[in-house]
Amino acid sequence: MNGTFADVLLLLAIAVVLVWGFRRVKLPAILAYLVAGIIAGPDVTAWIKDPNEYHFVAELGVVLLLFSLGLEFSLPKMIAMRRLVFGLGAGEVVICTLLFAGLAYVLMGDWTAAMVIGGTLALSSTAVVIKQLGESSQLTTRKGQATVSVLLFQDIAVVPMLIIIPLLAASSAEVSIWESLGIALLKGAGVVVVLMAIGKWVLPHIFREIARLRTDELFVLATLLVALVAGGLTHLFGLSMALGAFLAGMMLGESKYKHQLEADIRPFRDILMGLFFITVGMQLDLDVFWQNLHWILLGVLLIGAIKMLVVRLLAGAMGEREEDSWGAGLMLFQMGEFGFVLVALALTYNLLSQDVASMLVGVGVLGMAVTPMAIQRCRQLVAPLVRGKSRAQEADIKQPDVSEPKQVLVLGFGRVGQTISRFLTNEGIDHLAIDHDTKRVQEAVAGGAKVYFGDAARRDILRAVHADKVELIIISFAEDHKALEVLKAIREINDHAEIIVRSRDDVRLQEMMESGATQVVPDTLEASLMLVSQVLSRSGVPIRRILSRLDQARRSHYGEMHGFYPGETTDMDPEKIDRLQFLHAVQLTDNAYACGKELKELALDDIAVQVKSVRRGDEEFSEVHGDFTLCKGDVVLLAGGPRAIEASESYLLNG
Known part of the structure; x- marks a missing residue:
């Protein structure tokens, strides 16, 4: 029994190490398991005497x-x-x-x-x-x-x-x-x-x-x-x-x-x-x-x-x-x-x-x-196999005139891109869309839309549509990593254009801003803002105040909206976990390290955590600054990444 237990333990240990190593170099976990079997098998270490067990x-x-x-x-x-x-x-x-x-x-x-x-x-x-x-x-x-x-x-x-x-x-x-x-x-x-x-x-x-x-x-x-x-x-x-x-x-x-x-x-x-x-x-x-x-x-x-x-x-x-x-x-x-x-x-x-x-x-x-x-x-x-005919087939798609740069470029002609294009057309704004879906481009061109067939991440395609001279570019892809790839490609040839990027949520917002986006529009946060505007409007709040609040949220890059309380159903994908922003309430006990200390003394910013508010009994302090002193019984609301929040909680309580 002890031998079997040791065998299983060794198998698990080597499988964990190999799966980690293979995933680091983006190889499938199946290969890691196969290699683990080869190592544990009779030809290498012979740890497992009888695989049939x-x-x-x-x-x-x-x-x-x-x-x-x-x-x-x-x-x-x-x-x-x-x-x-x-x-x-x-x-x-x-x-x-x-x-x-x-x-x-x-x-x-x-x-x-x-x-x-x-x-x-x-x-x-x-x-x-x-x-x-x-x-x-x-x-x-x-x-x-x-x-x-x-x-x-x-x-x-x-x-x-x-x-x-x-x-x-x-x-x-x-x-x-x-x-x-x-x-x-x-x-x-x-x-x-x-x-x-x-x-x-x-x-x-x-x-x-x-x-x-x-x-x-x-x-x-x-x-x-x-x-x-x-x-x-x-x-x-x-x-x-x-x-x-x-x-x-x-x-x-x-x-x-x-x-x-x-x-x-x-x-x-x-x-x-x-x-x-x-x-x-x-x-x-x-x-x-x-x-x-x-x-x-x-x-x-x-x-x-x-x-x-x-x-x-x-x-x-x-x-x-x-x-x-x-x-x-x-x-x-x-x-x-x-x-x-x-x-x-x-x-x-x-x-x-x-x-x-x-x-x-x-x-x-x-x-x-x-x-x-x-x-x-x-x-x-596959390009060498289809070079002759591929070009001819691409030529079958009637490409719009790109001899002159347009006022606006819309990259991605899915549902969001098409909606943007319709509004631009209604306002008489000269624009061009780019998409790599052959069927969609053929349908759109047949319907009178100005869509150019090509991959927006390729610099030769971007130069062909004068992306280096356009003043306003919208990236409307549903995939954030594709949007990032295109954003970086544009910034290599155009450092002055305003680039508005659509994003699924705020997970990659900071990364997109650092890569050169002028404005990032996350679907989930914008949907929240639209719902908020409807709720406030039906609650009797004046439309001017609602628009002002929405504008403030967008100008601050949705600063007040980052972070959410996690639940059992929250996606804790290891690849996403470091980019998520959580909210977490920490109650300071009688012997907590942070009691009697000012926020600037604690320097929580060094741990990449923000104090959103402090609740003291029935009173709530929504804007706290460096000279704010924490007391025992305070409930401190933290915002930040999961690991940073864990470290901050431990620091506030134990030092």
């Missing part, structure tokens, strides 16, 4: 992953994107599976192993690709939508693959694959009917009762129980546990408890999936990996090239632009996390040798490692 717990991770996948499975979304999902997605999975299986059969001569390899390599990494698309602001682009559609179908295709692998093992004995598949389909249909009936008539009542009790741990336990019972039921019928979990997730995916279930299951899923990927890493034979490194590198390139070509031809046949077709293919070049699941399952049923499994894991690890870089540089990488 952890097999059951790791399998639970796969079950919870499929349960989460079922929760996210949306039939309306599938129907809305059916052309790309069932055209491009299905085509990619079927064609790539057959091509890779054919190549594997030629090399190995074993058709069951070849089918497993074909299915494994046809899949791409949903977790890594979706995250990178979001971070690079490409999720809503045409190539981003095509990529998501293929990933959506691949996620669905995983379920039959998980069913087929045990059948391939069974068929290699005495029963034919078609007979096994027919029996499995009958069993599957029966299980689906039973689970759907339970999901429709039983589970909603159970979860409604649990929700009434408002007990978080009971909700979590019930969620885990549903996922595991559904998995156990399919396992009882000789099918994959993951299939049952997926069906359970699907049943609950349409319920009003979907988001709560997702939030509850995520910590368990992530930890157990981490353990699963560690066990995959343990199975990597490093001798085989190093001896065949040249073949693995060649495999990554060949697999990527085949996937790119297949997606390019399919997307092109469906009328997608050449640049978007190549871009979607490039984003899908890697082997995905479900590939590791299939490799592990095939190893369990002895369908693959240890050497082949190690090579497949190596292909997956290398592919996923370079995926973030490939997606970030997607346009530059």
Whole structure:
């Protein structure tokens, strides 16, 4: 028992360090878990004597992953994107599976192993690709939508693959694959009917009762129980546990408890999936990996090239632009996390040798490692492939006259940008908008709007529209990091223009001001001001006083509005936490260090904290200065970052 405990402790320690290190260099956590498994495995430190001891717990991770996948499975979304999902997605999975299986059969001569390899390599990494698309602001682009559609179908295709692998093992004995598949389909249909009936008539009542009790741990336990019972039921019928979990997730995916279930299951899923990927890493034979490194590198390139070509031809046949077709293919070049699941399952049923499994894991690890870089540089990488036609297609979009600088530039022609443009048009103000969404620009130009097609973060595009001479520029992007990138690009060529930047909230307000913004307009704070103006107006406050107060708030860069009281539902994302501004009330006890001291003596500004007010009994001091003396019993309202507030509270109370 002590040995097992020490093993788990070492695994956790190395996983924590590696995940931290990998995330610092913006690599996916999956790779960190795989490397942790390699280090703990028999070829490096041999801490874990028998990786099979952890097999059951790791399998639970796969079950919870499929349960989460079922929760996210949306039939309306599938129907809305059916052309790309069932055209491009299905085509990619079927064609790539057959091509890779054919190549594997030629090399190995074993058709069951070849089918497993074909299915494994046809899949791409949903977790890594979706995250990178979001971070690079490409999720809503045409190539981003095509990529998501293929990933959506691949996620669905995983379920039959998980069913087929045990059948391939069974068929290699005495029963034919078609007979096994027919029996499995009958069993599957029966299980689906039973689970759907339970999901429709039983589970909603159970979860409604649990929700009434408002007990978080009971909700979590019930969620885990549903996922595991559904998995156990399919396992009882000789099918994959993951299939049952997926069906359970699907049943609950349409319920009003979907988001709560997702939030509850995520910590368990992530930890157990981490353990699963560690066990995959343990199975990597490093001798085989190093001896065949040249073949693995060649495999990554060949697999990527085949996937790119297949997606390019399919997307092109469906009328997608050449640049978007190549871009979607490039984003899908890697082997995905479900590939590791299939490799592990095939190893369990002895369908693959240890050497082949190690090579497949190596292909997956290398592919996923370079995926973030490939997606970030997607346009530059595909540019040589489409240079001739891409320019011609861009030329098909009728560009407005940009021979002379305009009075106003609107960067981003989404809903906010279009609203600004309409008002400018109504006032007869000469302006130009820039947007990189092909369809939107074509629609807008056809409707008579002055929109220039191009990426506003590129300096050549900015110079083409005379951004270096324009006096007023509005940045209306929904993504703050994109707005910051564009803001910095403009300030490099134009240091005199007034730049008004739209922001989601005040998290990056200071950073934007320091980067050269004249005014930042946060959506949440402006919405608050509009609500305040309505409330004050209906309460009888004169309109002149209301306008004066709104103007004062904007001139002070929303100074009085920064900071809010956090609650249990506040997003405590580690990447955002340092930029948030919280409010926190500290009551000075009888022996508090700050009692009898003036604010200037305490110098709280050095800790980056502001004293908003002090309440003494029934009296409140809303404006306190350096000579204000604190007394015991005072309640000091602090504003600042979470860590700064913690430090200030400790300082006020203990010195």
